[in-house]
Every structure is written in C-alpha cells, then in structure tokens.
Amino acid sequence: MRPVEKLLLIGSVVLITCLAFEALATTNAMPTVVAALGGDRWYSLAAGMVLAGQIISTTIAGWWADKNGVGRPLTFGMTMFSLGALAAGIAPNLPVFIIGRAIQGIGSGMIMVPLYVMVGSVVSSERRPLFFAIFSFAWVLPSMIGPSIAGYIVIHWGWRPVFWLIVPIALIALLPLIPILRRMPTREHDGTNPPPAFFAALLTSLGIVALQIAGGLQNWPMWIATAIGTVLLIIGMPRLLPKGTFSAQIGVPSIVGMRVAVMGALVGAEFFLPLVLDRVHGWTPSQTGWAIAMGSVAWTLGSWIQARIALWERRKRIPLSGSAFVFAGALLVVTMPMPTVPTYISLIGFGMMGLGQGLAHSTSSDLSLGVTPKVKHGDVSASLQLADALGPALAMGFTSVALSGWADLAGGFAPYLPASLVSLTLALLAMLASLRILKLDRRTTL
Secondary structure (H helix, E strand, O other): OOHHHHHHHHHHHHHHHHHHHHHHHHHHHHHHHHHHHOOHHHHHHHHHHHHHHHHHHHHHHHHHHHHHOOHHHHHHHHHHHHHHHHHHHHOOOHHHHHHHHHHHHHHHHHHHHHHHHHHHHHOOOOOHHHHHHHHHHOOHHHHHHHHHHHHHHHHHHOOHHHHHOHHHHHHHHHHHHHHHHHHOOOOOOOOOOOOOHHHHHHHHHHHHHHHHHHOOOOHHHHHHHHHHHHHHHHHHHHHHOOOOOOOOOOOHHHHHHHHHHHHHHHHHHHHHHHHHHHHOOOOOHHHHHHHHHHHHHHHHHHHHHHHOOOOHHHHOOHHHHHHHHHHHHHHHHOOOOOOOOOHHHHHHHHHHHHHHHHHHHHHHHHHHHHOOOHHHHHHHHHHHHHHHHHHHHHHHHHHHHHHHHHHHHOOOOOOOHHHHHHHHHHHHHHHHHHHHHOOOOOOOOO
16 A cells, blocks of 8 residues: 555544444434533434534535545535534533534534545556445444443433533544655636535425424414425435436446445434434433444444445446345334334334445445546445434434324324334435446446
8 A cells, every 4th residue: 555545544543433434423322412502302403403504615625525525625625524523512401402403513514525536546456345334333332432432421421411522532533644744736726606406405404404493383284384395305406416417327426325324324314313312212421332232333344344345347246236235224124113113123223224224335435436437436435424313313304203293193102103114215315326326337437
C-alpha cells in the first residue's frame, strides 16, 4: 500500500469511528430524550431529523467536492456537526433539540462524501474493496462500546452529555486528515449556482419532515400532513437520485435503488430497536446498547466477507445475497413488538439483518465507483450517501404515520408492529433491485 493510501486510511478510520460512536450512542439515548422532552409520538421526528439534514447537505457535498476539492466541504461539515451536537445537548425543549439535530445532520452529510471522493481519487481499484471493508470495520469498537457507554451515561448523568462529549472527539478526529487534504488537488470555482438537485433535496427533506410530523398528530391533521409529505416526495425524489433509480435501471441506478431500500430496512429497524425493547420488554439503556452492538458487529462481519471476494462476476451477486439475509432477518424482527415472544428470536433476526447489510453496503460502494469515470466520483459518492440518508428517512417517515394510524385501529395490540413491517417491505424491495445488479457491466457509466 502506498504511503498516501495509508495516510488516507488512518485519517478516514479515525473520523468514521467518531461518527459511528455518535450515531450509535445517540440512538440508544433517544427513548430517554423523547420521554423527557415530548413523548413517544414525536420519536420519529426527534430521531429522524438528522437524516433530513443529511439529504440536503449531501446533495451540495458532491457538487462542492467536484468543483472546489474536498477540503472546504469536509471542514464545513465538521463545524456544523459539532454545533448541532452542542445545540441538541443544551436543548431546553423538543423544538430546539430538533433544530440541533437538523444542523448536526447537515454536517454529517458533508463529511462522508469527501471521504468517498478521496478514496476514488487516491486508492487503486484493487484496494477499494479493502478500504470500504475497513470503513465498516471502523464501526466495530464504537458498536461494541458506544451504545453501552451511552446507556451508562444516561442512567448516571442524564442524556445531555451523550451529545456534548462527541464535540471534542469530532474535532480531534479531523486532525489526521489535514496532511492528506493538503495533497489533494484543488479546483477553481467556476461560478456556477448550486446543483439543480438541491431544490429536489429540499422538497424531499420537507416531505420527510411532514411525514414525521404527521406521526405526532391525530385524525384529519395527520392525514393532511401525510398527503403533503407524500406529494413533496413524489415531486422531489425522482429528481434527487440518478435517473432510473426507482425502476432499478441497470447500472448505478439499480445499485443506488438497492442501497436506499436495504439501508431503510436495517437502520429503520435499528432506530426503533431501543424504543421497543424499553417500552415493550422493559430493557434498560445498558441492555439495549448490547442489542444495537450485535447488529453493528454483524454488519462488520459481512463487510469482511465481501472484501475476500475479488472477481467482478462474483461481486455482482453479493448485493442479492446481502438483501436476502436482510429480508430473512426482518421476518424474525417482526416478533419484537410482541411481548409474549422471546426477544432472542428478534435479536437473532436483527443480527442477520446486520450481516446482510455488511455484504450489500460495502459492495455497492465499490461497484458504483468501479463503473463510473473519476470525474463523476463526486456525483456518485453523493448519490450513495443520499441513499444512506434517504432510505432510513423514508422508513422513519412512513413508520411514523403507520404507528399513528395503527394506534387508532389496533386497540393497543403490538403498538410498534408497523416499524417491523416497514422494514420487511423495504428488504423485499432491496432484493428486487439486486436482481438488476446481476446484469451490471463493468464498462457501464453514468
């Protein structure tokens, strides 16, 4: 491995480790946050607002990186991420907390795209699968200790320090990347306006927020908010992702479509995991931390397995295998909201979902860059990161509405069941999109 590749690997792993710790720790703290600030009806909005922010900033990040290089968007992203975490940590009420999470999402959406662009520019095609596998490995330590540490902090010190503590860690994580940022080529700004997709991203984010708000409402206000959110999504999403994404057109569109669905299936389930274990099964934050860790470790195992497969024809089959694991696991996770069913059944399913995600996610990054010219790596990296945010955001939005409607119809039976059913549906869609990836040609370009 060349020195510049080693430097990029070290810096990226440190930064991703930081982001992973934040994501997993705050997920475990979220049930306590909503209980203190607003109640379970607003859980989707509080937990998912960060994803709405990511959708907007990721659209800008790819364009910004292609036009000016990776330094400015990465620095801006770290700044916004830190400011948002501080705002969430000191929030006196739910609206301030939600604004802080939105700012934090804008920052995190600006961070990962530059890292993908650097990998595409610096790392050889033979070593890219290894890099993306190691990126997933960077989640191992945070996944093992992050949720448990968050649980301990919540029990003994409250939920606010979970957000404060991430700020100094985030700033320190940027330091190893400074030398390589100086080596990256800079580009002169050509004076063009932000990409047309920005408007589509704004509409999509507003649509998702409308759905999440709808979940906190009842009766006709809920249906009005749902209708508004759905219309905004119908207008915005087709213009946001590569053309042909929702029809799984062969090439990058089918890869991105698969990634939207598979990310929504797993992360949508993960967001509600601590809430269901707490409210239905009476688990403490420390106990739910270990459940979240299990899924992340399984994700890492799947990433390691896919990195061992080098032949292009075999790699094209990995997303289908991964999606199948996610679907099979989601079938078991359906039992989690049922208090009479042993929790170990659903937790085994959640581990299977993590394994499948590790197979599909890392492979999709490598396949997308492998079929795309370097000059378009910023756009493709942005599409992949948009998929990572859009899938869970859609899962959160539709789950929020489904939970509200289910509460009025089911009479108290398995009140969180719609969350599992939404994940199951998305896993099925991921499998269907993966079938199109089997026909992928290495010479395909955007």
